[in-house]
Amino acid sequence: MLSDLSEWFWQERLWFPKGLGWADLEDRDGRVYAKARDLWVALPIAVAFLIIRQIFERTVATPLAALLGVKETVRLKVLHNPTLEFYYCNVTKTPSQTSIVSLCKQTGHSERQVQRWFRRRRNQDRPSLLKKFREASWRFTFYLLAFIAGLASLIDVSLKTFNGTLLPSQYWYYMIELGFYCSLLFSVASDVKRKCFKEQIVHHVATILLISFSWCVNYIRAGTLIMLVHDSADYFLESAKMFNYAGWRNACNYIFIVFAAVFIVTRLVIFPFRIIYCTWIYPVTVYEPFFGYYFFNGLLMVLQCLHIFWAVLIIKIAVRFLTNNEKVDDERSDKDETDLSEDEEEESEKKDIKKNGPVQNGHSVHNNNHNHNHNHQRHSKME
Template sequence: MLSRLSEWFWNERLWFPEGLGWADLEDRDGFTYAKAADLWVTLPIALCFLIIRQIFERTVALRLAAALGVKEKVRVRAAHNPTLETYFSNTTKHPTQSEIETLGKKTECTERQIHRWFRRRRNQDRPNQLKKFKEASWRFTFYLLAFIAGLAALIDKPWLYKMEEMWNGFPMLTLLPSQYWYYMIELGFYISLLFSVASDVKRKDFKEQILHHVATILLISFSWCVNYIRAGTLIMLVHDTADHLLESAKMFNYAGWRKTCNYIFIIFAMVFIITRLVIFPFWILHCTWVYPVTVYPPFFGYYFFNGLLFVLQCLHIFWAVLILRMAIKFLPANNIVEDERSDREETDSEDEEEEKEKRAPTKNGPVQNGHPPLNNNHHRKGK
């Protein structure tokens, strides 16, 4: 059964235009071509990345954090309370007003004490600034080096300037050493990100991040197996162009360097829009979707490859919306850029302000049902 499945999966009619096949990718006359077996090397590379990351975050990242003034904030831990802990773990982390009243009867605590306990307990599960900074500095380092290496590998290649050249001679495209290592290292890195996603900072776009990593791994692997390596190197370079700018903006954000963060974020937003919403769809995607059918009839691999590219493009649009939201928030008042995907840490002072607002009269009379109206000051604090 596995043999039949393998035979069907590697069917030449699925992955190549009519008249071409795996035999065309056999090494000959001193020329080397990409092979599916080469991808096994990405697993030890991914493992090496996981090890290097741990060493980097505990040494280089910590020193860099100290140099930029990033400190691990000491949080007030929630007092031990088995009843509240059980409710927090098994029922909800955000109890309603009626649930808080019920818990107050069970624990003989005031509503304010229960509010504060849940807030402190939620903060305990949130990653601190130092952890976020170390993750961002690791990704910044890789993306910057990958961008420089990718640019060096492609700067003298004709398909960087005339994208139709990526299909010249397909599928007999000779594999260059620079292309080999660019592919293996990029794929190994994304596999390591997929392995570490469970321990990384959880963000609101967690599912989209998983989808992005899986689509990227499939795209890089597939383009390697069927020798779409020229298109693959261009796609990787386009993605690496903006990523290191975002991670550097995050680093300065966590360090509290507001103006530096804002300036870098503006540059990142422009580069992201240009590369992901202009160059990627109107140059690269156009060349992989429109141009090939002028050379050979469409086949399954053609649709599969472009399908993955369209998934990436949808994610680009999704993240572009988040980027524009952040830009709109910080540009008018020159405030610090906040990551739309992260939860804001709660403070004890918030509960005290809410209590004052509940007791304070308004133009329309007392606040009803314990829900204070939103005013400008309170709204700004919630950003």
């Protein structure tokens, strides 16, 4: 059954234009072509990346974080309460006022104690600054090196007589990129979760499919350009995050503006009007459209939709900074929790009660000063 399914899936009429097939990608006359079986190499590379990442975060990222002043946040631990823990894990992490009253009756705690328990429990689940810094520094290192490798691969192609043969530089550039995105997909459960978590998953899957498909049907040059365009902006974003976590606001803000400019030029101009244009318009002047043509361009359009989604968030942040001189905040960040110490938390609660009366569900009853009271609580960090 599996062999029949494989034979149906890889039939030539799906993936090649009329008149071409898998036989045209067989090595001959000194020409070497990509093979689908080569993609298995990406799996051990992905595992190697997971191991290298752990070593990198401990031996490089952690000392760098200390050098830049990033400190591990000491979370306020909550006392184990089976009733509240069950509600937190199985119902909701942010109970309504009615639910809090019910939980008070079940546990014998006051409303303020229940509210505090949920607030601290949410804080326990939030990643620390050090964890975020480690993740950003790992991605910054890879994206920067990958961008340099992509440029080297293109230069390697241009310096040699290109006759359609696969070069070693292209082979390793592809396998390393594919292995890295596979490692991101493997580690998504333990990485920092953002509000655009679902979009990230879609992006990783679309990227893996795009790289794999372009390899199998020998769209190597287009695939190399696509990966290079993406890597060209990402290391700016990751470096901005690193400075943000370290509290270097000015450096973060201005690097983010550079990132925004590069992102818009590469993802909203070069990618759609140069790369997608060539993959969408040029092929139909030579061959009739086929399934592989629509599949490849469909994946590109999925990425472009994600580019537009993220560009809207990026532009909002950049405009707010340029017009109001505000600090750069990521719209995807979770701004509902705090990293206050025990004394700071108590003092904050006293001030809230003094100004606005009793607290309900972590927020003051009177909302006239809502924005003011939450300025010091907004944990607006670039994720």
